[in-house]
Amino acid sequence: MKFSTKGRYGLKAMFDLAVNHGEGPITLKNIAHRQDISEHYLEQLIATLRRAKLVKSVRGAQGGYMLNHPPEEITVGDIIRSLExxxxxxxxxxxxxxxxxxxxxxxxxxxxxxxxxxxxxxxxDTTTLADMLEDQEKMNNKKNYMFYI
Amino acid sequence: MKFSTKGRYGLKAMFDLAVNHGEGPITLKNIAHRQDISEHYLEQLIATLRRAKLVKSVRGAQGGYMLNHPPEEITVGDIIRSLExxxxxxxxxxxxxxxxxxxxxxxxxxxxxxxxxxxxxxxxDTTTLADMLEDQEKMNNKKNYMFYI
DNA sequence: TGAATTCCAAGTATTTTAGTCGGAAATATT
DNA sequence: AATATTTCCGACTAAAATACTTGGAATTCA
Known part of the structure; x- marks a missing residue:
């Protein structure tokens, strides 16, 4: 009853793109490195996400990947289903x-x-990448609070 | 994100035992036949369920398996977790x-x-074998109603 | 005694998983 | 124009998990 690495890595990668949303194309290399995923393997996963129109790509030097929709409009379900x-x-x-x-x-x-x-x-289907960004914010706030008391 | 046949067959087998609860030992052969499962394979699964104390066995001729607790006290979670x-x-x-x-x-x-x-x-964890027996009742009632209109 | 049945330990074919490998195509920078 | 960077593509593969099968020993009822 586990998801495979496809779904698990895929969500991590998409969240990474959400964090960097609006900052131009993000290279696979950077995502793979930050999320500790094999670059070549992630390539396969992101190809699936691209075909599902969840990300768009820019080829060539200084290229990379971006979310194809704002984080509010991409659900965890979209990501998992396209991969799994x-x-x-x-x-x-x-x-x-x-x-x-x-x-x-x-x-x-x-x-x-x-x-x-x-x-x-x-x-x-009710959790979007935007929700995850919010969760991240809350976590950071809590961490900072913990640090200052 | 699927359960394996362990969990799926296991629940079917346990439900079969629940249907026949109180009628003495039920043979593996009968369960396997009714639920369309390989007898030898089911043997392995029910061995796990026995070790988890969810069923008890009677060896020898006229032997078989019975629930070790009333259907109200066995949850789907108990069954799935012991197998998966x-x-x-x-x-x-x-x-x-x-x-x-x-x-x-x-x-x-x-x-x-x-x-x-x-x-x-x-x-x-909130669904018991007794709940499933109730579901079965409801289904049968509905079927009979459909038949008579 | 013999038939029915559970119990047990190994072996195995198939499928899935989680990658790797090698290179072609596209694009920005120099 | 040359080069470096990066996506794109298809095939290959080792290891693990799945879904069984096989063969026989032990137990109990009739």
């Missing part, structure tokens, strides 16, 4: 056309999976 | 001693993973 595919605890609640389970409508365990999926979706 | 280990979207929120992430307390993505974990835990 549909989110959920079992196939039968993820794809509409999962014929794996023969007794679709009368399956009680399916109800449980559906509740889990719903609650995860609720979190990831 | 700790539940959560990333290591840093699952094990207390995950040194994977160096900046534990100031990591914003970690906050997101923590929220996801909390919401999943909430579902699986």
């Amino acid at each position: 595919g549909p989110v959920g605890p079992a196939d039968c609640v993820m794809d509409a056309d999962s014929d794996e389970c023969s007794n679709q409508e009368s399956c009680v365990t399916r109800l449980v999976w559906a509740r889990i999926q719903e609650s995860v979706n609720d979190v990831i | 280990g700790p539940v959560g979207p990333a290591d840093c929120v699952m094990d207390a001693d995950s040194d994977e992430c160096s900046n534990q307390e100031s990591c914003v993505t970690r906050l997101v993973w923590a929220r996801i974990q909390e919401s999943v835990n909430d579902v699986i």
Whole structure:
């Protein structure tokens, strides 16, 4: 029930871009270094994010990547789903056309999976990169307060 | 972000035992057949459930498995965790001693993973096998109603 | 005694994960 | 124009996890 490194690294990278939003293109090298991710591997992930139109790129020297939308308009769900595919605890609640389970409508365990999926979706679809930036602010304020007492 | 067959088959098997609760030992063969699971594979899973004291077994001819507690007292979380280990979207929120992430307390993505974990835990820890039996009842009632109109 | 059944330990094929490798194409700077 | 920087692209790969299978020993009921 873990996300793979795709989703986990992907969110870290996107948050990094959110922190540096508005400062022109950010190189993959810098993101990879700051977030401690293999550069070549992150390249694959960001290619997926680019195809999903979550980031845009500038090629050539002084190029790099930028968010394709303001942080308020990008949810954690957008990021995770583009990298991991549909989110959920079992196939039968993820794809509409999962014929794996023969007794679709009368399956009680399916109800449980559906509740889990719903609650995860609720979190990831209501959390934006802007929310994460706010969280960061709060953390820093608290840290500074702790430092001065 | 899927559960493996361990958790999925395990819940199905436990629900099967809940349906047949109070009717003496149920053979693995029957459970495996009804739930369409490889008998030998289910054997491994139920061994884990036995060690976790969620089921008890009766050996020999006419033997089988029974719930070790009434359905009201067994949660989906008990079952899943015994088979899958700790539940959560990333290591840093699952094990207390995950040194994977160096900046534990100031990591914003970690906050997101923590929220996801909390919401999943909430579902699986508040859903018991008895709740699932109730869901089954409701489904059957609805089906019968649909049939008669 | 014999059939049914749980218990146990190993082995294995397939898939997924988490990358690596090598180079082509584009662009800014000098 | 040359060079350095950077994205883009496709193929390859080692290691781990998944989802089993195999074979047989131990236990109990009839």
